[in-house]
Amino acid sequence: MTAGLLRAEWIKLRRMRITWLVLLFPVAAGLCGAILPTLAAADAVRRFGARILQPLDTFTFPQSMLFGLQIVELLGSILIVVFITSAVGNEYGFDTWKNLLARHGRRGAFLLTKLLYALAAVTILIVIVPILVHLAMLLTFRAAAGFDFPQQAAPDGWQTFGGAWLLTWLRLAITASIGLFATVITRSGGAGVAIAVSWLVVDALANSLGTAFETSAWRSIAPFTFNFNLSALAAYLRGGAGDPSAEFILREAEGLRAGVTLLHSLLNLALYTLGLTALAMLVFRRRDVA
Amino acid sequence: MSEPAIVTENLAKRYGSTHAVRNLSLSVPRGTVFGFLGPNRAGKTTTIRLLLGLARPTAGHARVMGHDVVTARDRYLPQVGALVESPTFYPFLSGRDNLRVLAHTGGYHDDAHARIDEVMDFAGLSDRQRDRVRTYSLGMKQRLAVAATLLNRPQLLILDEPTNGLDPAGQAEVRALIRRLGQAGHTIFISSHILHDIEQMCDRVAIIDRGELLREGKVSELLGDLPTLRIEAEPIERAYAIVSSLDGLSVERDGANHIVVRAGRERAPDIVDALSRGQVRVYQVVAERETLEQVFLRITGANRHAVRRHEEKST
Numbered sequence: 242m243t244a245g246l247l248r249a250e251w252i253k254l255r256r257m258r259i260t261w262l263v264l265l266f267p268v269a270a271g272l273c274g275a276i277l278p279t280l281a282a283a284d285a286v287r288r289f290g291a292r293i294l295q296p297l298d299t300f301t302f303p304q305s306m307l308f309g310l311q312i313v314e315l316l317g318s319i320l321i322v323v324f325i326t327s328a329v330g331n332e333y334g335f336d337t338w339k340n341l342l343a344r345h346g347r348r349g350a351f352l353l354t355k356l357l358y359a360l361a362a363v364t365i366l367i368v369i370v371p372i373l374v375h376l377a378m379l380l381t382f383r384a385a386a387g388f389d390f391p392q393q394a395a396p397d398g399w400q401t402f403g404g405a406w407l408l409t410w411l412r413l414a415i416t417a418s419i420g421l422f423a424t425v426i427t428r429s430g431g432a433g434v435a436i437a438v439s440w441l442v443v444d445a446l447a448n449s450l451g452t453a454f455e456t457s458a459w460r461s462i463a464p465f466t467f468n469f470n471l472s473a474l475a476a477y478l479r480g481g482a483g484d485p486s487a488e489f490i491l492r493e494a495e496g497l498r499a500g501v502t503l504l505h506s507l508l509n510l511a512l513y514t515l516g517l518t519a520l521a522m523l524v525f526r527r528r529d530v531a
Numbered sequence: 532m533s534e535p536a537i538v539t540e541n542l543a544k545r546y547g548s549t550h551a552v553r554n555l556s557l558s559v560p561r562g563t564v565f566g567f568l569g570p571n572r573a574g575k576t577t578t579i580r581l582l583l584g585l586a587r588p589t590a591g592h593a594r595v596m597g598h599d600v601v602t603a604r605d606r607y608l609p610q611v612g613a614l615v616e617s618p619t620f621y622p623f624l625s626g627r628d629n630l631r632v633l634a635h636t637g638g639y640h641d642d643a644h645a646r647i648d649e650v651m652d653f654a655g656l657s658d659r660q661r662d663r664v665r666t667y668s669l670g671m672k673q674r675l676a677v678a679a680t681l682l683n684r685p686q687l688l689i690l691d692e693p694t695n696g697l698d699p700a701g702q703a704e705v706r707a708l709i710r711r712l713g714q715a716g717h718t719i720f721i722s723s724h725i726l727h728d729i730e731q732m733c734d735r736v737a738i739i740d741r742g743e744l745l746r747e748g749k750v751s752e753l754l755g756d757l758p759t760l761r762i763e764a765e766p767i768e769r770a771y772a773i774v775s776s777l778d779g780l781s782v783e784r785d786g787a788n789h790i791v792v793r794a795g796r797e798r799a800p801d802i803v804d805a806l807s808r809g810q811v812r813v814y815q816v817v818a819e820r821e822t823l824e825q826v827f828l829r830i831t832g833a834n835r836h837a838v839r840r841h842e843e844k845s846t
Contacts (some may be wrong), residue, residue, distance in 0.1 A: 243638060245635040245636060245637070245638045245639075245640060246635070246636060248635040248640075249631070249632045249633075249635035249636045250626055252624070252631055252632050252635070253621060253624065253632060254629070256621075256623050256624055257623065279804070301588075312594035331621070334623065335619055335620070335621055336619040337619050337620065337621060339580075339583075339615045339616075339619070340615075340619060340620075340633060340636075340679070341583055341587055341612070341636050342583075342584070343583045343584075343585060343608065343613045343615060344608055344609075344633060344636045344683075345605070345608065345636050345637060345638070346584065346604030346606070346608045347604075348602075348609075362539050429532075510563025527586065527587070529580070529586040529587060530585040530586065
């Protein structure tokens with residue numbers, strides 16, 4: 242990959258509406274999601290006094306920033322799919338691959354450049370949105386209630402937030418890899434979105450059904466879904482013991498045939514990210530430009 | 532002696548059961564303007580795609596600027612400027628930004644802005660360079676595409692129908708540019724339907740049809756290949772019969788009073804003598820040379836006729 246490809250891609254991306262939609266929509270949604278409940282809480286405090294502050298842990302670190310992360314995770318999956326499929330699919334749609342590939346012999350570098358921008362967008366979002374959400378809650382509460390709510394960070398606040406941050410980044414990176422792969426295979430942005438979104442839904446469904454029903458046929462598939470392995474990784478990161486959700490996941494994992502280990506989860510997640518990207522590059526390098 | 536700019540050896544490309552290119556062996560010497568001719572679906576664009584590494588050969592080999600088209604694309608592509616089929620750009624970008632994308636993609640950054648100014652000026656698009664390409668006419672896009680091929684000051688230009696969509700003035704400009712580049716020592720490989728242009732611009736031509744090379748050589752050789760004598764005589768039937776009976780001559784009727792004989796002017800005295808002895812009055816004998824278009828139509832027409840006969844036999 243060269244700096245030239247990065248610059249060329251940026252010239253295109255900055256003029257594409259989806260780039261700004263991907264960045265601004267979660268920010269706007271995060272701010273709305275932060276400001277509206279904070280105003281309601283501030284109103285409640287004004288009416289009933291500061292004694293109701295106790296249950297307002299949503300507004301304290303790390304919950305406020307986790308709330309921002311959840312918003313990014315919720316919207317980001319779809320937006321990143323649309324972003325990567327547009328970036329790759331536009332080249333097919335406008336028939337511009339022939340111009341690019343007739344000027345630069347290393348084909349894989351084109352896909353890596355686009356994926357790199359998708360990951361950069363993901364990184365920007367999961368850094369910016371939680372901070373903005375936290376600040377918006379803080380400032381809105383102060384403005385509306387007239388005083389700060391107590392910021393008593395949990396002792397393991399940063400560890401919790403770091404784990405969640407890593408998992409969100411990983412989830413969105415996997416989503417981007419699926420979008421890239423689907424678009425290269427179908428040579429179409431529209432078909433790429435359709436396949437990638439279907440993939441996300443089926444993965445979530447297989448994970449839910451596989452872990453919910455012991456006799457389900459999904460049970461043999463679930464350990465290979467990225468949702469299952471992300472949940473398992475989350476459980477390992479939280480240490481498992483003492484955490485009800487982690488214990489549940491671990492118990493379920495033990496019940497599954499594949500014998501889920503940390504190595505199993507890491508390998509599966511690597512396949513979803515590096516594996517799909519490598520496969521997309523291999524197909525793209527060997528296939529004729531139509 | 533340096534290796535030719537383009538060499539293909541038994542190059543072939545098959546899509547399913549369709550042979551787009553078969554056993555194509557070509558050599559394009561450096562510094563020549565090489566015309567690549569063929570009717571629609573002859574395999575011209577497929578060949579160009581193979582040369583640019585956009586498609587992989589099914590069989591055979593090709594080398595461009597001394598490098599293999601499959602294994603060393605990154606070695607020769609920086610030396611090549613190419614226009615493949617119809618011009619395509621990002622409609623949401625300006626003409627200038629489209630060229631910036633291509634310049635950076637090709638690793639051409641140093642004086643990219645100045646060079647873009649130069650080629651935009653050449654393309655006559657300086658005053659529209661900030662407008663989005665979606666507002667350009669087809670002719671403007673074609674000019675932008677030709678300008679884009681010059682961005683990296685290429686040693687080899689591969690142009691697929693470069694005058695498509697251009698008005699006569701635009702076509703003349705592109706022709707003049709290609710001549711200038713040819714005179715400056717660039718190698719130019721150009722496919723075009725406009726045979727008059729090719730005849731004027733090219734040193735050598737290759738004619739392909741149905742993926743096969745039918746003829747390759749210097750333009751002067753091809754045009755001098757089979758000169759003709761156009762004879763006005765009376766009675767024309769007797770003239771036709773007499774000339775047909777002469778050794779090694781092919782003759783065709785042409786209108787009510789003319790026959791066309793495939794022969795050089797050195798055969799004219801013998802023919803006139805034979806006609807006089809046969810009581811035929813000869814009014815006019817004109818030595819003609821075929822145009823490239825006539826050569827092209829004759830060669831491709833004969834090929835199509837042969838293919839049809841072969842297909843009829845096999846069914």
